[in-house]
Amino acid sequence: MTDAKHIAAMTEAEAAIALAGLAKQLAEANAAYHTDDAPVIDDATYDALKQQNAAIEARFPNLKRSDSPSDQVGAPISEGFGKVTHAQRMMSLDNAFTDEDIVEFAARIRKFLGLLDSSRLDFTAEPKIDGLSLSLRYENGQLVQAATRGDGAVGENVTANARTISDIPEFCKDAPEIMEVRGEVYMSHDDFQTLNVRQNKNGDKQFANPRNAAAGSLRQLDANITKSRPLRFFAYSWGELSHSLGKTQKEAIKRLKYLGFSTNPLTIGCSDTAELLAHYRDIEAKRATLGYDIDGVVYKVNDLGLQARLGFRSTTPRWAIAHKFPAEIAHTFIEAIEIQVGRTGALSPVARLKPVTVGGVVVSNATLHNEDYIAGRDGKGQPIRGGRDIRVGDWVEIYRAGDVIPKVRDVDVSKRGPDSQAYTFPKICPECGSDAVREEGDSVRRCTGGLICPAQAVEKLKHFVSRAAFDIEGLGSKQVEAFFNDDQLSIREPADIFSLATRDAANNSKLKNRDGWGDKSAENLFAAIEEKRRIPLNRLIFALGIRHVGENSANLLANHFANWPAFETILTGAQNGTGTEWDELMSIDGVGSVMAAALVNSFHQSNSRSSIDRLVAELEVIPLSRADTTGSPVAGLTVVFTGSLEQMTRAEAKATAETLGAKVAGSVSAKTDLLVAGPGAGSKAKKAADLGVKVIDEAEWLALIGRNT
DNA sequence: GTGCCTCGAGTTCC
DNA sequence: CTCGAGGCAC
Numbered sequence: 001m002t003d004a005k006h007i008a009a010m011t012e013a014e015a016a017i018a019l020a021g022l023a024k025q026l027a028e029a030n031a032a033y034h035t036d037d038a039p040v041i042d043d044a045t046y047d048a049l050k051q052q053n054a055a056i057e058a059r060f061p062n063l064k065r066s067d068s069p070s071d072q073v074g075a076p077i078s079e080g081f082g083k084v085t086h087a088q089r090m091m092s093l094d095n096a097f098t099d100e101d102i103v104e105f106a107a108r109i110r111k112f113l114g115l116l117d118s119s120r121l122d123f124t125a126e127p128k129i130d131g132l133s134l135s136l137r138y139e140n141g142q143l144v145q146a147a148t149r150g151d152g153a154v155g156e157n158v159t160a161n162a163r164t165i166s167d168i169p170e171f172c173k174d175a176p177e178i179m180e181v182r183g184e185v186y187m188s189h190d191d192f193q194t195l196n197v198r199q200n201k202n203g204d205k206q207f208a209n210p211r212n213a214a215a216g217s218l219r220q221l222d223a224n225i226t227k228s229r230p231l232r233f234f235a236y237s238w239g240e241l242s243h244s245l246g247k248t249q250k251e252a253i254k255r256l257k258y259l260g261f262s263t264n265p266l267t268i269g270c271s272d273t274a275e276l277l278a279h280y281r282d283i284e285a286k287r288a289t290l291g292y293d294i295d296g297v298v299y300k301v302n303d304l305g306l307q308a309r310l311g312f313r314s315t316t317p318r319w320a321i322a323h324k325f326p327a328e329i330a331h332t333f334i335e336a337i338e339i340q341v342g343r344t345g346a347l348s349p350v351a352r353l354k355p356v357t358v359g360g361v362v363v364s365n366a367t368l369h370n371e372d373y374i375a376g377r378d379g380k381g382q383p384i385r386g387g388r389d390i391r392v393g394d395w396v397e398i399y400r401a402g403d404v405i406p407k408v409r410d411v412d413v414s415k416r417g418p419d420s421q422a423y424t425f426p427k428i429c430p431e432c433g434s435d436a437v438r439e440e441g442d443s444v445r446r447c448t449g450g451l452i453c454p455a456q457a458v459e460k461l462k463h464f465v466s467r468a469a470f471d472i473e474g475l476g477s478k479q480v481e482a483f484f485n486d487d488q489l490s491i492r493e494p495a496d497i498f499s500l501a502t503r504d505a506a507n508n509s510k511l512k513n514r515d516g517w518g519d520k521s522a523e524n525l526f527a528a529i530e531e532k533r534r535i536p537l538n539r540l541i542f543a544l545g546i547r548h549v550g551e552n553s554a555n556l557l558a559n560h561f562a563n564w565p566a567f568e569t570i571l572t573g574a575q576n577g578t579g580t581e582w583d584e585l586m587s588i589d590g591v592g593s594v595m596a597a598a599l600v601n602s603f604h605q606s607n608s609r610s611s612i613d614r615l616v617a618e619l620e621v622i623p624l625s626r627a628d629t630t631g632s633p634v635a636g637l638t639v640v641f642t643g644s645l646e647q648m649t650r651a652e653a654k655a656t657a658e659t660l661g662a663k664v665a666g667s668v669s670a671k672t673d674l675l676v677a678g679p680g681a682g683s684k685a686k687k688a689a690d691l692g693v694k695v696i697d698e699a700e701w702l703a704l705i706g707r708n709t
Numbered sequence: 710g711t712g713c714c715t716c717g718a719g720t721t722c723c
Numbered sequence: 724c725t726c727g728a729g730g731c732a733c
Binding site: 208212215216313315340342343344346348350361362363364365366367369400401404405406407444547548549550551552553590 | 714715716717718719720721722723
């Protein structure tokens with residue numbers, strides 16, 4: 001034991017050792033307490049250890065560990081979970097619904113790898129568990145972190161909760177020093193039933209389905225509640241590894257089993273698509289007797305070397321696919337068809353349904369996409385669902401696309417009454433009365449009211465405060481809408497947000513007297529707004545809500561122009577379709593004529609321009625911090641990218657290269673210094689060879705610019 | 710012109 | 724998540 005005097009006398013090295021020891025001791029104690037119900041130390045000792053840990057951390061803040069016990073179980077319950085950046089992105093899977101999709105999947109892989117039809121290509125097939133994915137990080141065999149998938153790049157830290165799941169080992173003997181194990185947390189049918197009976201007895205809410213129950217249980221702020229819930233875990237994948245788990249998918253899964261994880265017993269190897277499809281039918285037949293929910297079968301290329309060669313698209317691997325079971329359907333009728341107006345003026349029809357349960361969830365709305373869909377045609381005028389139109393009062397077949405978005409699959413025409421009438425899509429905006437027009441070749445009808453239309457104005461404001469834009473704490477979509485409709489403190493356009501505090505002060509500070517508001521909440525809101533007066537250029541460009549300019553394009557533009565004045569000057573000077581400014585816009589990789597025109601219009605149309613000017617006058621725009629390119633290994637070089645890139649998109653690659661002072665060209669010439677060639681590179685690689693231009697692959701490029709994979 | 714691949718926009722429910 | 728469409732390579 002180490003007392004306060006010891007801590008005061010500690011050297012940094014001693015402190016680091018002490019912290020490591022405490023982390024281990026407390027983690028073991030936690031594990032024992034949460035999983036076995038058999039504490040290895042008593043509460044007083046536990047608290048004393050924890051205090052020591054905190055005291056050492058206070059004296060040596062730089063030594064605080066990533067797995068610090070002060071951030072874990074037993075720590076006071078904080079609001080929300082911490083964020084965890086995954087060492088390797090958690091990908092999602094491409095979906096397939098038909099046998100043909102699977103044949104194409106295999107063909108795509110053969111083509112990409114340049115394999116002959118006659119050569120062997122092995123796969124694995126396993127049930128796709130319907131739960132939620134989890135990434136477990138082990139260091140030297142010890143579980144140090146568990147994180148949910150989140151958006152794939154950043155998830156939530158649910159370490160304390162994961163420790164309570166008995167299928168998840170606290171310690172793995174013989175594991176690589178760094179090992180991220182990925183898999184699915186789920187609840188069995190039996191456990192789900194029992195839990196709901198218990199919930200009912202305690203007067204707690206019932207869960208709609210095992211998946212929701214599992215998700216709700218894992219995301220409890222109090223790990224003790226998670227502990228009382230019967231969660232299970234199947235391991236099927238991995239992230240960062242300090243050394244490999246095997247040469248093939250099958251070997252790696254076997255290894256995970258050896259290390260103490262549950263792996264799904266229905267995982268098998270297959271040597272062609274026929275075997276994959278046979279296993280699919282087999283699992284489909286067993287589906288009802290498995291005792292847990294699955295929603296399809298996952299196929300993966302077995303050879304990990306081939307997996308590495310195939311690599312990833314932006315969000316999915318090329319070497320795996322999920323063969324989904326047909327979606328569950330339900331029948332109900334349409335009580336009404338309503339029109340919503342979006343930020344770009346798009347009129348979107350929504351069917352109000354007689355509530356019905358589909359896949360364990362009660363659905364009362366379903367999207368009808370657009371005018372053509374209601375009329376029974378697709379965007380090109382081709383009939384869908386046999387060309388039947390959709391009417392108010394129709395009995396319809398509903399399913400949840402991707403198990404999420406409710407959609408109308410088909411109409412039962414035989415149940416139509418004699419007075420049934422075809423739906424007439426409005427030609428004027430239901431919100432503002434302006435003309436709603438459909439441009440040639442567009443499937444969407446749009447309100448022409450612009451900012452005059454209250455619906456568009458509100459949606460634009462909601463976009464402005466959204467997460468990837470200004471992200472003002474305490475000013476979400478609900479609040480924005482309330483302020484929009486407030487007579488005294490109205491927010492009609494983005495600039496009004498930044499004058500809110502002054503206007504409220506001039507108005508005798510009435511905000512704090514509103515329903516649900518007080519001194520503190522008003523003060524917090526004003527502070528949060530002030531905080532966002534300084535805004536990075538890319539966020540500002542995205543927040544403007546210009547059509548065709550999403551988060552990604554905003555980043556490209558910010559990268560190119562680096563600061564607001566440069567961006568504004570070009571857009572102000574640009575003419576639609578011609579001139580040097582237009583050419584500069586078009587020269588940006590990822591910007592084409594449609595986006596360029598949308599940008600130019602928004603800076604020339606007087607209403608939108610003055611709204612932008614009023615906003616920018618309130619802000620301090622943070623320019624993009626350009627790295628100093630002196631000493632950059634590629635400064636001044638002319639680089640060309642070809643073939644498919646795996647670690648980054650072409651646009652990202654170009655932006656990064658430019659940041660480092662390189663020029664990026666579209667084609668290989670005598671002036672080219674370097675060609676970065678991914679798989680599938682064709683004529684350019686040949687030309688480079690002819691001209692004697694140096695050719696490297698993506699990994700070598702990343703190494704060159706100092707970004708290791 | 711065709712055929713990927715990505716992105717943008719709009720959607721529901723918890 | 725899905726659809727449509729923009730952008731780019733061939």
